[in-house]
Amino acid sequence: MDIFTALSDPVRRQLIEALWQRGPLSIKQLGEGLPISRQAITKHLNMLVKAKLVNARYCGKERIHELNPKPMEKVALWLQPFAEQWDDRLSRLKTYLGEQHEQD
Amino acid sequence: MDIFTALSDPVRRQLIEALWQRGPLSIKQLGEGLPISRQAITKHLNMLVKAKLVNARYCGKERIHELNPKPMEKVALWLQPFAEQWDDRLSRLKTYLGEQHEQD
DNA sequence: ACCTTATGCAACCAATTGGTTGCATGTCAA
């Protein structure tokens, strides 16, 4: 699944935030706060796994999910050119940083 | 419409890129390269307008569309915390910049 | 006035999404 689509649902973003703040979690744990069924959570998690945003491994009867934020980089890079228009200073530094990176 | 959803479709991202690179354009002009009907383009543009990403004004019989990248800031800000994991140096500078910003 | 052009509006369609429920299965603890 496309990373942009993966991030387009508020529930999925919430799951990502939970994994970010609280570390690896099971399906049960991830669903605890949410007002939707376990199966709905599972579906969202499966999409996140397909998008490579989340790694799932089995630990006994539990499926443990770990966040892998790397694919989000693609979104950040797509956003970058437009950023010039909302914060010039930030954009200049990003550009500077980009040049430094080329010189490595 | 939610900004994340607005950005989740590849055609809409293409429209945004076209407006970014070529400036204000009509529906006709925006559809010229694309393999879909004018009405499909119109629908996408209407969604972008709802998401405040695009301003539309009438100029005679043409509807002219202009890009407003500001709402994308929200996405960039959501992405920011996770960025630490894919580029430490960039993240440190972003953090530094954030602090500078606070001191203004 | 007439024709062309750019657009709007509405109906329609197939596929996908986000959710549900019911039931089956594998793991762990008593």
Next chain:
DNA sequence: TTGACATGCAACCAATTGGTTGCATAAGGT
């Protein structure tokens, strides 16, 4: 081994999405 618990799988459903077509309308040029 029995029962509780975490999960998987499948069917089902309503709403939305991304697309189409046909027709109406308003603006401009000749």
